[in-house]
Amino acid sequence: MLTLVQKPAEPEPLKTIESSIEDRLKDENFSWMKPIVRDLYKIPNEQKNLSPEQLQELYTNGGVMKVYPFREESTVKIPPPVNSFEQAFGSNASIMGEIRKNGFEKPSPIQSQMWPLLLSGQDCIGVSQTGSGKTLAFLLPALLHIDAQLAQYEKNDEEQKPSPFVLVLSPTRELAQQIEGEVKKYSYNGYKSVCLYGGGSRPEQVEACRGGVEIVIATPGRLTDLSNDGVISLASVTYVVLDEADRMLDMGFEVAIRRILFEIRPDRLVALTSATWPEGVRKLTDKYTKEAVMAVNGSLDLTSCKSVTQFFEFVPHDSRFLRVCEIVNFLTAAHGQNYKMIIFVKSKVMADHLSSDFCMKGINSQGLHGGRSQSDREMSLNMLRSGEVQILVATDLASRGIDVPDITHVLNYDFPMDIEEYVHRVGRTGRAGRKGEAMSFLWWNDRSNFEGLIQILEKSEQEVPDQLRRDAEKYRLKCQSGRDGPRPSFRNNKNKNSNFQASY
Known part of the structure; x- marks a missing residue:
């Protein structure tokens, strides 16, 4: 043949x-x-x-x-x-x-x-x-x-x-x-x-x-x-x-x-x-x-910023809102008005949903995603820059190029679809010689990114959680036996209908 x-x-x-x-x-x-x-x-x-x-x-x-x-x-x-x-x-x-x-x-x-x-x-x-x-x-x-x-x-x-x-x-x-x-x-x-x-x-x-x-x-x-x-x-x-x-x-x-x-x-x-x-x-x-x-x-290899200390918690989705409220309350008690945080979520719907839930809890925040009008997006960024709000709930629209140099914390409420996006999200803090902190919620459905995440953390001399190593090995063995495999990415060039702007 x-x-x-x-x-x-x-x-x-x-x-x-x-x-x-x-x-x-x-x-x-x-x-x-x-x-x-x-x-x-x-x-x-x-x-x-x-x-x-x-x-x-x-x-x-x-x-x-x-x-x-x-x-x-x-x-x-x-x-x-x-x-x-x-x-x-x-x-x-x-x-x-x-x-x-x-x-x-x-x-x-x-x-x-x-x-x-x-x-x-x-x-x-x-x-x-x-x-x-x-x-x-x-x-x-x-x-x-x-x-x-x-x-x-x-x-x-x-x-x-x-x-x-x-x-x-x-x-x-x-x-x-x-x-x-x-x-x-x-x-x-x-x-x-x-x-x-x-x-x-x-x-x-x-x-x-x-x-x-x-x-x-x-x-x-x-x-x-x-x-x-x-x-x-x-x-x-x-x-x-x-x-x-x-x-x-x-x-x-x-x-x-x-x-x-x-x-x-x-x-x-x-x-x-x-x-x-x-x-x-x-x-x-x-x-x-x-x-x-x-x-x-630096390096052409994908690596996260060494000036950002990165933390991870394995939190199921139905427990994440309670946990993020605990983190916000802790930051407010520890730093008062001297912190600014971007919370990244996977979709426009989730950004609106989380912003509304924050409002119900009395937590002042703004949302940023591609479904909002240009004037609303500008207002959200200006309120964050001025300190009128300290929390921005955003899709990956905010993961690159947004210049708010005094962001102190980044929280990945939903882990991104690929490791490259993780690096850019974390890069929103620790800018221009400053230090920053990043927290990411993980769960088994993020498993296809575990091995890449470990490599990123090791290159930037960050601590790798034991559970992350265990679950990465578990996923590797499942892939070898044919019982699991990587998820398709919207960045797949063969998918001609893949559209970033429609997704975010």
Whole structure:
């Protein structure tokens, strides 16, 4: 009987900046455009002749940094990491003033390497856990990038200046709004931005686009919608950011991302950030970047944050509400108003149900999930940030990118569907150098994740409960005998009807 042997996928041909410029010149849609001014960075004198030992010390300052070309055959030159804001932006008084005003002491590890790479005009992939400063890592170089492109039009006042120059793609409305908030905070050179997302006022977004903006922050769905209608042209974009790329792929945005990138000139500068490094992100990087440089803070292996102490209890579902009330009462007695907690549940219905039960018990909380209106979601987050409420009951919508830096506790009321999501939930606390605590309720129905959870805990030097080890071994033996097996995941790429937004 004949069997078909699937040919292994071949890697994309190595793209360089020079080859991408040639591709642009051959494409009549982009051939008329001005070249991109890329190299805005001068290596500081004190860093020009570093020994391998000195360079290694810079990489390990504040975290384990690994920096290397994405493709082994690439010969791209990698600038050393900066160890101060002055080394990256010292000649820019406006940016340095904002940095000092915000009280930043020194760059985070991921910033120290992404800044010189992006300012040098090199594509860059930043892989780092949540709360590590990735937003400013791509945003501040983007502002200087706009300066350099606009300078090409200063000699001819009659020449129309194109817009936008910078596009930031984000998986969720909340993260997109947070990035817009950072742009407005720096209010650099009067550059205008617009945030495009579903649920926001479409007429207002259309008006802002037609008025001309330098920076667009958008979710893929709404951007595709407005682009299809001719409201916004992406041909002028020279600097593209794919923020939380792993999350965007999880949410089913891959087709939209590819469509958007097809509309942008091939010699664009690309920054991609991700908290994890799954196969889908690797393929995206291979296809749409040019001699990209990897800047990895920590490990590419899935691991949870060491700054978060993680606890586990085996609690049946019908006993969980009573137990979570006991935990809330304990935290209130121990910390008063000096704690904030996110309680993660598996569905929109469960989030509403738990919030209502809290209300009946006199516990003040807010809910956050995809079924609530945009104004309700913004209100819930603002109440948590301000301290008006200390408890947010949320689906996995809140597990990534939501920037509430003073979350002290995370509770997994329902254990997530996979280990990757567990890592992101736990990463909501212990951010920006703080410590945090996470509690997870477990039961036998979570058994398919037990082995992966043990590996995560051991890598992050956490204590592994004895019952977790026993049940993991029990499940392994059942699988070996054919009496049990893993549950299907909604992330299964073969399931074309799988939809993150519908689920959460």
